Amino acid sequence: MKNSLIGKIILLVNTGSIKKRFILKRLKQMGLIIVCLNKEKNWADAYVDHWILADNANHAEAIQAIKDFKIANSHINIEGALTFWEDDVLLTSKITDRFNFTGIPFSAAKKVRNKFLFREFCLENYLPSPKHILLKSSKDIVFLPDNLQFPLVIKPAFGASSAYVIKVNNKEELVSTYDYIEQNISAKTESTLADGMDIFVEEYIDGDEVDVDIILQNGKTKFFSISDNFQTKEPFFVETGQAIPSSLPAKSQSDLLEMAEETLEKLGIQNGIIHFEAKSTPAGPVPIEINLRMGGDYVYSYIKGSWGIDLIENAVKIALGEHLKIQKPAEPIKYIIGQDFRSDNSGVLVKLNIKDEVKRLSFVEEMHFYKKIGDPILVPPEGYDNLGWITVSGYSLLDAQDNLQKASAFINFEIAKFTANSSIGKTSRKNSFSEALLNVDLLLQAAKIEKIRRITKEDQRKLYIGIAANVNKDVHNGHLPIEKNIEKALRERGYRTTVFDLNNIEKAFLKMRASEVDLIFNVGEKIHNSNILASYAPSIFDILQIPYTGSSSLALGLSMDKIQVKKLLSYHGIPTSKWDYIHEINEEIDNTLRYPQIVKPANTDRSFGITNESVVNNQEERFKQLKKIIEEMGSPALIEEYIEGDEYDVAVLGNKDIDLRVLPLSRYIFKDMPSDLRHIFTYNMKNFDVSLADFGIVVQRPAKNISKKLETLITEIALDTYNILNCYDYGLVGIRVDQDDNPYVLELNANPSINIQDCLAETAKLTQINYGDFLEEVIRMAVRRYQNKPLDYRLQLSQSQDNANEPK
The missing domain is CATH 3.30.470.20 (ATP-grasp fold, B domain)
Structure with a gap:
């Protein structure tokens, strides 16, 4: 069959993280010319034909950048736009509106992206919706409506990946959880929160959680698939896995599809790949949230494996306005189960053993691991990391479950929990959100200590080495500055290195804090042009919990x-x-000290303040040196027998x-x-x-x-x-x-x-x-x-x- 997409020009809004590499790879396999709107060039450069660089968080700037690109490149006719990244769903809708592309209207997208507004929309349109209320402050918790009964779920209005979505069982938990979210909610933790930081609470819906994936064109469902989510880890709703197709009764599945189609119709959404999250309850289906883009992780993989339907290809065809003809099989090609590999506690990955046998198992569909040994693993409330995932297939659900158990037996990992003898001391905590547990930066930095503690001699050259030095561009006696020689020697041995210039300590601190260095060579001799202050450099490394070579601040200062x-x-x-010392010029000095004597500043190094006249033969010469050190240099004086x-x-x-x-x-x-x-x-x-x-x-x-x-x-x-x-x-x-x-x-x-x-x-x-x-x-x-x-x-x-x- 002829490939109608070859040579078509598509605008991809945001590459996403490197986990999305498979999407870019598939787009290129289809013969597309990819124009990418992104903040910067990145890992996807090999797949992208043309870059439009702009801050996607600034929608006006991004749209203007597209206009400028079209004017400067009139021969490049962009025919459609799409995104696979939740952060840019709203921007993509604005782009499709502004340039008259096929897509989801911004008026609909903004109702869906804001989960609170989506709840309001459902109520106004007689669609199922959990009872809910917006929390403007912790005071609102005192006056919760009587119809909101615990347990409840508190969540950000904008967000993804279950970040900050937490089940609470009583008012005390709700207060502490709200305070935790309010103090810690950040786009740095979850980038989708850049669209807003509102928090709301809703009733907890008990039921079977499912995903309904829909291919929608011109208001018609061209394909749908329902998958069952495994029981999430509460109270944080951490996803653990999925199975496709759903094992729910046909009536329940039919009701779910009908509810999803009605919701999308009332929203005015007619075109797109929709990932609809819902719960099937005895009272009927209830929408949880809608993602106006293809589902993440293994959604693409298991729908293609189970039904033979390519969501990426169909997303492109919808964006380009090509009519879809999809023939869904009467029965699934195979049953597929996906499992996420997660830790029970935050720590550092110290063992990851994936035996080669697992790759030879015929029923293993896909397997991706994103973490490597030494990486920090953060679980709620500190973070939402998983190590990776695997999908396996079978001729039935039970067969797939058995195969998953067989495959998982070949995968072992170990997380070193942060403990008192590890990187974080014992702390009494009133609850899981107490202040001691909230410092994610501390956990991330502590992971560097753990990585060093567990590195083997064979893996030493995999360390990322920082060099803290007073950067000097001059060459002395034919010798390069110390940081250059260290950098050169280590790079020749395969180390990755970065230099931190202690001449600008403020900049160096921020650079070190943001860096991923595993160990710092401390070869600095000054801070703020002071040799004395140089002894504080290790304190900075200690504060940042970055391991380093050499002595501590205590030893250097001493x-x-x-x-x-x-x-x-x-x-x-x-x-x-034999010796003595004085702080004031009129203090007495031990008169048993014999001449000649040597008089030195008591708090300097590198022989600072020592000259040929420092050796004295009598009291007059000594007084002259003491006056110079105490009054001119402002230092205590040390007097020794020479x-x-x-x-x-x-x-x-x-x-x-x-x-x-x-x-x-x-x-x-x-x-x-x-x-x-x-x-x-x-x-x-x-x-x-x-x-x-x-x-x-x-x-x-x-x-x-x-x-x-x-x-x-x-x-x-x-x-x-x-x-x-x-x-x-x-x-x-x-x-x-x-x-x-x-x-x-x-x-x-x-x-x-x-x-x-x-x-x-x-x-x-x-x-x-x-x-x-x-x-x-x-x-x-x-x-x-x-x-x-x-x-x-x-x-x-x-x-x-x-x-x-x-x-x-």
Whole structure:
């Protein structure tokens, strides 16, 4: 038979989500030229011939965009318009009215899309309708009409997919449920709500729920099919599956069709694919709602399988004005049952096992799964997710039911429920709508923690990695900025990456919140151009519940507070040079401290404030430095006895009780420095493009000619320091060794730079770990840490730290 649709030009209003791919694919198979009105180009680009880009939520803008397209492309003669997406039913009706296409009038569509107005229409036209009332505020609940008897159903006037449709059994439940809906109703949760946020309540209709799918042309029913819905999960009316054809008595089916046809006739709807939801009750059929487009999920699949009727093809022919000749079989070709796969609780998908055998079963019609391992699964009231669905066939309803049971046995999944030891703590709740349960954002972010906790080593490269850094476009000494090197190395290994620029923390926060990253590399060194504020970056990740590499805000802030570090080290008996500190210039200083001394700012890093003059030989020189630090820099001052000797950097990888280890030592020898320079690292040495060799500093990596005893002692002291300050994943401990081989801890850098040329990466290279492998090892260590630690471990202070924080 000749295909009359080849070369016809159709306007598709909204592609819908990627779940609608099968529709676009079928449209192209028919040889149509597709012009698509959509907000943006998306996954459907391979199927669309011409795009009209506009905001479909702004109907005036969308219609004007069509006009502009027609003027600019006069050779493209659009012959009809249709949609398969509930959000744009009203817009499509406006388009068919404005351009004189065949379709559903806007006057009828607006009565149907608003479920409250549809109830009013039914009453006015003597059609069956549940008793109902619009709720303008919770006060209206107090004055409910006497004829509204519980149980009731509360729902949005605009909506789809049963979102916010809830059964209530008494007035107390109605109040709490209304408050829940009013506070949480959003087009973000259910896009069809963009048309309006009205809420109403109606009586609960007890009966058999069915779908009546109708092909209507010029007011005549060219085809109909009735399917039975499985019992929904109340109180949220979550759909679980369907069976086609209906097993209801012939009289009940006849009454349902008659009621649907009468309703459509009185609405003035003469053309379209109609998905009519109703209930069959002992008192007769009752309309629930009407979808003025093809039903979703497996409706297309099971009608084609059971009756051989192609709803997509017929929708196109109606839109293009082609006369339909449909011969419905006297008996169904086969009986089909569809089942949705849903979870009983919100959580994260941790196992999805679909055995190959199920695909070889002859009675399996279609099977689609939209979720993958690691995805959050939200069930009411948090969300309305399903994992996917399957349809199976049989020569009778019982045969199809048996086949569904056989097929389902090959499909197993596991949802990790959010628990106290998972991602959400125990919370006392008065009811299912209490505030603790309503934070969907929290659940979605918590799923990221769960995904990390359950990732396997083999799946590590499937992680989506964020890189939080101070983006720098400059190249220093031939080296790219750290975020570029990390991004390059990870992408070469197959990771998907995104950079978040901490130079604009507000923008970075919003971008991180909206992102789907699984783990963040925290390599930022400043926030609002402040090194001190950089320690707060992990708090942002914690708030967003995005796992990250490196130490917590607590550890970063603590390591920058040199006074507190000194107290902790002293409390734990870690060797450190004798010291004191002051906040005011006139405070007393321990007079037993020997000269020379070194005077430093007490709350900075990267040697900020340290110059050649920081080493002082007498009280006059010390006073000058103290005045500079306290009065000019506004910082407390740390005064230490100066230790002459070599300096060591000890690179530590891993986490306490899991995978802790030390990389080869780096040694800095100062004896060849010019006589006028002190044997220290100044700010200029650490922060500008200079070579340490220019200052006469010899760098040994690994350290040479040191005794095994000293190496062991340095290593053990560094590990103790790292653990005492609760560092994670990696860190750098600075140690000074005097002429008698006595080691003294200088500082801990809990967030050292891990660029390709820096100490950590260079020492890792000495152990045959290249840069990319080193970064992957950091990821692995972070993953293991999340898998082995309680979720609040980052915020816990040890008792020893509390004790060490006693007043001076």
